[in-house]
Amino acid sequence: MTTVRAVVDGDIEACLEIVRALPEYFTADVPEKVRGDLGCLLGWVAVRDGQVVGFVVVERRGTRAAEILWAAVDPSARRQGIGSQLAHEVMGELRATGVKVVELKTLDAAVDYKPYEATRAFWERMGFVQIDTIDPLPGWNPGNPAAIYVAGLAPTASQ
Template sequence: MADSAQLRDLASDDLSAAIALARSLPEWFNHRGLEQMAVDLHHQRGAVVEANGEFVGFVTWFSRAGVGEIGWIAIAPDHHRRGYGARLLEFAEDRLRRSGATEVRVATLGESVDYEPYQRTRAFYRAAGFLDFESVMTDDPGMPESLTLQKPLSPILPN
């Protein structure tokens, strides 16, 4: 990732930029997903990455009962494969760990759907240490198989 990149907390002023970015990724986010994202962005914690002052990505997360969950993550198409997603994911994991989460999960499109963008998505999470946790077939045509991946979070060690 370029040295000029900066990570910071997601602010309410960022919500329209986040939705606009997600709209530029129709391979990953359909209309229904964008509608849900617009709701979730108001309730989930998040971070953004900017490169040379440009909004190039974001991640959101939440936790319940000690389990952190990645809500949404998106990187501008012309900034893929530059390490921005990995940095955002690490940022979210650190925040979840600090809030007491002992593991983090993410739901994505499952293996039964032969769709290259989500093959890359699953590879991204697996490269970050996530393992398959649960696969569920659904009636949702936008996500006929929901695959949940899971990663343990190491505890924060005292100084």
């Protein structure tokens, strides 16, 4: 059984190990970025048999919007529904705290890189829609276009 809960300090190294185990998705500088973000932003982990097997890091963008900055599942635990459970529960918690729209960025399909085909398909199954492509996105290397995705969690119009 897998449970999802908020990140605690003792989870950070396990999250970094997941990042390091996925070099086809994350560059060598990402573990330290994730460490910093886990120290000051919202984070959740998926735990199975006492082990962290996935995580998500989110930055609130005001009271009604948020961005998923980092998300990953341990390679040995992929394709078991953990990422879907993590995404659903995180988005549910965000919705419960007033978030209406969630954004994320990933590598655009213009780059023929097979690992990210599955990433884009996953987020699209989670209800995200690509709304733009930016190249170069500040902080990203030119030639690595960012696909900008959003998902609506609730109506954005004032009632």
